[in-house]
Every structure is written in C-alpha cells, then in structure tokens.
Amino acid sequence: MTESMAGVPRSTQRRHELNESRVARLERMMEIRLVEDRIQDLFAQGLVSGTTHTSQGQEAVAVGLAAATRATDFVCCTYRGHGHALALGMTPDVVLGEVLGRQIGCMGGLGGSMHLSDPDVGLLPTFAIVGAGIPVAVGAALQFATRRSDGVALSLFGDGATNIGAFHEGLNMAAVWNLPVVFVCENNLYGEYSPLETTTAVSDIATRATSYAMAADVVDGQDVEAVQAAVTRAVERARGGGGPTLVEAKTYRYVGHSRSDKAPYRKEGELDEWLARDPIELFAQKLLASGELSASALDEMRRHQSHLIDEAQEQVLASPTGTIAQMFDNVFAPTPS
Numbered sequence: 001m002t003e004s005m006a007g008v009p010r011s012t013q014r015r016h017e018l019n020e021s022r023v024a025r026l027e028r029m030m031e032i033r034l035v036e037d038r039i040q041d042l043f044a045q046g047l048v049s050g051t052t053h054t055s056q057g058q059e060a061v062a063v064g065l066a067a068a069t070r071a072t073d074f075v076c077c078t079y080r081g082h083g084h085a086l087a088l089g090m091t092p093d094v095v096l097g098e099v100l101g102r103q104i105g106c107m108g109g110l111g112g113s114m115h116l117s118d119p120d121v122g123l124l125p126t127f128a129i130v131g132a133g134i135p136v137a138v139g140a141a142l143q144f145a146t147r148r149s150d151g152v153a154l155s156l157f158g159d160g161a162t163n164i165g166a167f168h169e170g171l172n173m174a175a176v177w178n179l180p181v182v183f184v185c186e187n188n189l190y191g192e193y194s195p196l197e198t199t200t201a202v203s204d205i206a207t208r209a210t211s212y213a214m215a216a217d218v219v220d221g222q223d224v225e226a227v228q229a230a231v232t233r234a235v236e237r238a239r240g241g242g243g244p245t246l247v248e249a250k251t252y253r254y255v256g257h258s259r260s261d262k263a264p265y266r267k268e269g270e271l272d273e274w275l276a277r278d279p280i281e282l283f284a285q286k287l288l289a290s291g292e293l294s295a296s297a298l299d300e301m302r303r304h305q306s307h308l309i310d311e312a313q314e315q316v317l318a319s320p321t322g323t324i325a326q327m328f329d330n331v332f333a334p335t336p337s
C-alpha cells in the first residue's frame with residue numbers, strides 16, 4: 001500500500017475524497033471503467049492467470065455505496081469486486097498488481113482477481129463462491145452489535161446469489177437479531193449465462209425482504225446519487241438500531257460473465273438500451289449542467305485518469321510476481337505437544 005507523507009494510507013485518503021466530493025466520485029467511476037477495460041486487455045494478452053470478472057456498467061453501485069459508508073464499516077463483495085475495491089479506496093496499482101499476481105497486490109499476488117481484501121478500507125476477504133459473503137457480513141454485523149459499536153456491515157452480491165441458501169439464512173438471522181447490516185444486490189439481470197427470468201421467480205429481488213419482515217428499497221443502479229441516497233438511508237437505519245435493509249440496484253454488465261464470454265445470450269438491442277444510460281455519462285452530464293465541471297475539465301479528467309492507469313500498469317508489470325515461499329508466510333501450524 002502507498003503511504004502518504006502524513007503517514008495516512010493513500011487508500012484511506014481516497015475513501016475520504018470520495019465521501020467529500022461529487023467530482024471525486026465521477027473521477028472514481030472513470031477510474032473503475034479504465035481499470036476494468038485494462039484488465040480485459042491484459043487478460044487477452046495472457047497476462048492474467050485463472051479467470052477474471054469485470055464490472056463495466058456497474059460503477060455507480062460501487063461508488064454510491066462507498067460514498068455512503070465509512071472506512072471503519074465492513075464490506076463483503078464478490079469475485080466481481082475490482083470496482084468495489086477501487087471505490088472503497090484501494091489504489092489501481094494494488095488492484096492491478098493482485099490481478100496480475102504481483103507482490104504489490106493486496107494479497108501479495110497470491111489471491112488474484114477474485115480475492116481482493118484490505119482491512120484499511122474495510123474490505124473483508126472476498127469469495128468465489130456465490131453468496132458466501134452474505135453470512136460473513138451478518139457475522140461482521142453481529143460483532144459490531146456485540147461490541148455496541150456503531151459500525152455497519154454491508155454485503156454486495158448479485159441477483160443469482162439471492163437463490164442461494166446462504167442468502168435466505170443470512171437475511172433471516174439478520175432480521176431476527178436486528179443486526180446492523182445492509183444487503184446490496186447488484187441486479188445485472190444475468191447469473192452467468194442465464195437471464196434472471198429463467199432462474200428467479202420474482203423480478204424485483206427487493207420483494208424477497210418481505211419474507212424476513214425487513215426494510216427494502218429498489219434503486220436505479222445507473223444513478224450514483226440514487227444509490228448513495230438509498231445506501232445512506234439503509235446505513236443510517238442500521239447505525240440507529242433500526243436493523244437490516246435489502247437494497248436492490250437495477251444495473252447491467254456491458255461485458256460477458258467472465259474471461260472471453262462474448263455474451264451471445266443477450267436479448268437483441270438490450271446492451272444498446274443500457275449503454276444509452278451509462279452511469280458515468282449520466283453523472284458527467286449532471287455535473288456539467290450544474291456548472292461543477294466544465295467540458296474542458298471533463299476532457300482533462302479523462303486524459304489524466306487514463307495516464308494514471310498507464311502509469312500504474314507500467315509499474316505493476318515491472319514489479320516482481322508472488323513466490324512459492326510466500327505461500328507459507330501466513331500459514332498457521334500448531335506445534336505438536
């Protein structure tokens with residue numbers, strides 16, 4: 001992790017910037033898009049081991065959530081987590097480093113794309129198992145409640161995960177124990193290659209909260225400020241002792257599920273409809289209209305962000321990969337008595 005001169009981790013500073021400024025939120029959404037595009041390029045060049053899942057189109061959910069929370073809260077995301085990690089404050093070099101198996105990565109390059117984590121920004125370990133983070137977030141909320149702290153745990157997951165047992169067990173327990181947890185479903189309309197309506201009996205995932213007598217909200221996942229407002233309401237409810245909330249953000253992934261999936265299963269015209277409501281464009285237009293940003297400042301922001309990602313990529317590609325010896329660094333073995 002990069003340390004600033006004042007000794008505050010750069011990731012923590014980045015989190016504060018996001019909490020404070022609308023322009024910073026637009027910039028972060030751009031950064032996420034650029035990093036995800038870059039990861040796809042690097043994957044195509046054979047530089048990423050294993051698989052990778054990118055989130056182009058879903059940037060507003062990551063940034064809206066991060067802007068509504070504190071670095072001392074806990075977030076559990078998924079294997080599609082590069083954007084969440086960047087939004088929470090992890091720097092592009094650390095994310096790219098992990099994806100490319102370099103020591104500079106947040107897990108020293110041993111976790112890879114699906115296992116980003118950093119306690120400084122409150123990002124709990126991340127799983128490849130669909131829905132696995134949901135009970136972990138409930139556990140994190142239970143420890144906040146037990147310690148009587150005002151921390152909140154948040155769980156991010158997809159629409160497909162709401163058909164998993166852990167989702168129902170987690171929501172039930174959170175409701176029964178009135179825990180400070182916010183469940184955020186990124187409904188991107190597909191679970192792997194299956195459209196939502198072929199796997200799921202409801203079209204509004206938020207209605208599932210009714211079974212657990214839980215508050216719920218459905219929000220436009222392309223509108224960063226709508227996401228921020230909904231998550232803020234839910235987080236305030238949780239902090240104030242009002243218990244859990246299920247927030248459903250309606251969004252879309254522009255890319256396939258993973259790797260080189262070209263998404264031939266999409267409905268005709270669907271991608272274009274969603275591209276017409278691109279979350280970065282929508283927010284940029286809003287800031288231009290309010291005068292917070294000029295057209296030239298927006299162009300400069302795009303150029304600058306792209307330059308920063310070029311630099312991060314160069315730095316990462318020049319840095320050492322994880323080693324076999326490193327694999328044993330954090331292994332605990334009891335001494336035989």
Ligand SMILES: Cc1ncc(C[n+]2csc(CCOP(=O)(O)OP(=O)(O)O)c2C)c(N)n1
Nearest residue numbers: 080128129130158159160161188190191192
């Ligand atoms: C328990 C489990 N079942 C199946 C899989 C294979 N799998 C990986 S991602 C995925 C789709 C999940 O869809 P969703 O929850 O909507 O998240 P998205 O990928 O759309 O972000 C599946 C079925 C898995 N990783 N874990």
Ligand SMILES: [Mg+2]
Nearest residue numbers: 158159190191
């Ligand atoms: Mg999905």
